Amino acid sequence: MKVVVVGCTHAGTAAVKSILENHPEAEVTVFERNDNISFLSCGIALYVGGVVKDPAGLFYSNPEELASLGATVHMEHDVTKVDTDAKTVTAKNLKDNEVQTVSYDKLVMTTGSWPIIPPIKGIDSENILLCKNYNQANEIIASSNDAKRVVVVGGGYIGIELVEAFAETGKEVTLIDGLPRILNKYLDKPFTDVLEEELRQKGVKLALGENVSEFVANSEGKVETVVTPSDSFEADLVILCVGFKPSTDLLKDQVEMLPTGAIKVNQYMQTSNPDIFSAGDSTMVHYNPSHTENYIPLATNAVRQGMLVGKNLVEPTVKYRGTQGTSGLYLFGWNIGSTGLTAESAKINGVDVNVTVFEDNYRPEFMPTTENILMEIVSEKGTNRIVGAQFLSKYDITQSANTMSVVIQNEMTLEDLALQDFFFQPHFDRPWNYLNLLAQAALKNIK
Incomplete structure (x- = not known):
């Protein structure tokens, strides 16, 4: 069985490893445009800020690891054409311009965004x-050495993390975003409001609700x-972080896609062509809170989908469980976690919701110290099905976003969470865990 993998970042790396683990007899050929694989782009701000040395x-x-597992890895090769009728892939070597065409039995598209x-x-x-990517991270670091004034365009996670990194290293930082709030998709x-005030206190200029008209x-x-x-x-120096789009032109008009260009897949990561699989930032996800097909490019989604490609390459075996878009x-100094729908995204996804904001300390006041937690829970009207949650605290409550992700995926209700069994120990929480209290407050709010 000949398998060709196009693109080798998070999803591609996971797919190659899973394919060779589950189908050691497979002939796996990998084409990657860059000179590196599996770069964690979520760590760019840490690298830029000097946290990661x-x-x-x-x-x-790395390519050597994949080769040691049995894959044939072609680095710095740009795939220029996919012929789904002939089942061939054509790629150009970017170092010497040599072109080669290889055939496949199964094609894995992990071309990213x-x-x-x-x-x-x-x-x-x-x-x-x-x-x-890694090369862009190095370029940012090289350019920022002599830059005093940095403008970041885009107030999502990557933009915000870069703002912090530049501010912490003494740069004059301006953040511009066309939306009226930062982190609009997540919070x-x-x-x-809390985070924007923190940015202002750190000397960051905020230009929100503003679009760049000219450089x-x-x-x-x-x-x-x-x-x-x-x-x-x-x-x-200007850093553009206004979002990502799926890199799927190679399969345009050859498989079904969302209007965003993300490739549509079934529960087993197969596209509308059963011999073609897709995973990662080039691919749609099933969004559990709204039961819709969405585009949510996250590394967590990518590695899960990539692993499932290997599991399901020959026959449907393990179903994709969907995602809540959980992030931290x-x-x-603020710890932030979110999962599922916000009040605003619920409207976009067509879910009618109740929203409750609640504050409490994470552990009893008789302890030497404690910290306040700002929390929100989003539930579906009529059913009380929990569809979203957010947390903000100086105390590290980010794992609560993971807990709530499980809650959402298993379609638990406010009543379920209000009485859910959690341990009590004064070092860590109250007799009623703050998640219990959040759900109880939501039930009172609805009544």
Whole structure:
């Protein structure tokens, strides 16, 4: 059985390992455009900020490991064509321009995503950088050494983490986002209000609800000003973090896709062509809170889907369980966790919800110290099915987002969580765990 894997980041690496573990007889050929694999892009801000000193730790595999497992790995090879009728893949060696065409019995598309590049005047100026892969991380570090004023465009997780990294290293930082709040996809207003105030206290300029209209360069072609409809900001360096789009042009009009361009798959990671599998940032997910097909590019989704490709390559064996889009963030001492729907995203996904915001200390006041937790729970009206939760505290409550992810995936209700059995020990929590109290407050709120 000949298997060709196109792209080898999170999903591709997981798929190759799983295929060779479950089907050691398979002839696995890998094509990767970059000169490295399995880079953890979520660690770029840590690398930029100097928290991670050795970038080698941000890779969890390498071409040599995959080759030792039995794969034939072609690095710096750009796949230019996929012929699904002939079942062939054509790739060009980027080092010598040699072109080769190989056949496959099974094709695995793990081509990932690429940063969205908006059509803004002056966007081709020097020192306007993207933030996705290892080479771009090195470019950001090299460019930031002499930069005093940094503008980050995009207030999602990557943008916010870079803002923190630059602020902590003494840069003058401006954050621009077209939406009125940071982290809009993950947190509701009570939470972002706290974090936005923290950013201002750290000296970060916030230009929210503003779209960049132009990048102005100097005579040497380097960006020096970022212009919005109402203001302008001086910049030595600009980082674009406005989102990602799936890299799926190779299969355009050959398999079914979402309007976003994400490849549609069934529970066994098969596309509409049963001999083609897809996983990771190029692929849709089943979003459990709303029972919809969504595009949520996260490394956690990628490694799970990649592993399932290997399990289901020959016959349907293990079903995909879907996702809640669970995520965590550490920002200026704040621990943040979220999972499932927010009040705003519930409207977008067509779910009618009740929302309860609740605060409590994580453990009894008679203990020497404790910390307040700001919490929110989102539940479906009529059924009380829990569909989302958010947490913010100086205490590390991020694992509660994982707990709530399990709650959502198993379609538990407010009543279930209100009486769920959790241990009590004053070092860690109250006789009623704060998750119990959150659900109980939601039930009172609904009544």
